[in-house]
Amino acid sequence: MTLGYVRELGRVVPAAPASTRIFTTRKNMQIRPFLSSFLVSLLVAGAASAHAHGYTAGSIRIEHPWARATAPGQPSGGGFLKLTNAGEADKLIAVRADVSASTELHTMQMEGDIMRMRQVDAIAVPAGGEVELKPGGYHIMFVRLKAPLKEGASFPATLVFEKAGEVQVEFKVHAPGARGGEHGTHGMHH
Numbered sequence: 001m002t003l004g005y006v007r008e009l010g011r012v013v014p015a016a017p018a019s020t021r022i023f024t025t026r027k028n029m030q031i032r033p034f035l036s037s038f039l040v041s042l043l044v045a046g047a048a049s050a051h052a053h054g055y056t057a058g059s060i061r062i063e064h065p066w067a068r069a070t071a072p073g074q075p076s077g078g079g080f081l082k083l084t085n086a087g088e089a090d091k092l093i094a095v096r097a098d099v100s101a102s103t104e105l106h107t108m109q110m111e112g113d114i115m116r117m118r119q120v121d122a123i124a125v126p127a128g129g130e131v132e133l134k135p136g137g138y139h140i141m142f143v144r145l146k147a148p149l150k151e152g153a154s155f156p157a158t159l160v161f162e163k164a165g166e167v168q169v170e171f172k173v174h175a176p177g178a179r180g181g182e183h184g185t186h187g188m189h190h
Ligand SMILES: [Cu+2]
Pocket: 078, 106, 117, 139, 140, 141, 186
């Protein structure tokens, strides 16, 4: 018996002998549309969770918490996210996480011509406004990391708002150079 090959949907599959080909074709036609829509759903779900993972605490929306991967021995790492507030003025007052011995809220400011980090008591989230914690600005500092933050990993943390209360979120760890290099020497200050 000789088996030919037919090319379908970019994939080479063994062709069935003539006697069973009609059956096989019908079976494929039933399965493939389901499979491909299933794969599309998976891709869409994957993209949504990778790029738009978000949480809410009261009227505050928390978007895409992420942390920058750290090198072995680097004592601390930065955490970033975007806060959008549909309600009254609030403040992010603390973050709790198990990845580090302690956690601080920081801002960056110029001292002469040197950009330095400074600890702050809270980060204001204006009524009906938004604040983005990002490299070069406000950020969460995971101080005295218990282990390096590895790219591709994620870890839980609890954000504490003065009015909206507490919410647990998942930080995703991205490449050390993600979104600008202003924080390249971050660990050196601690
Ligand atoms: Cu910092």
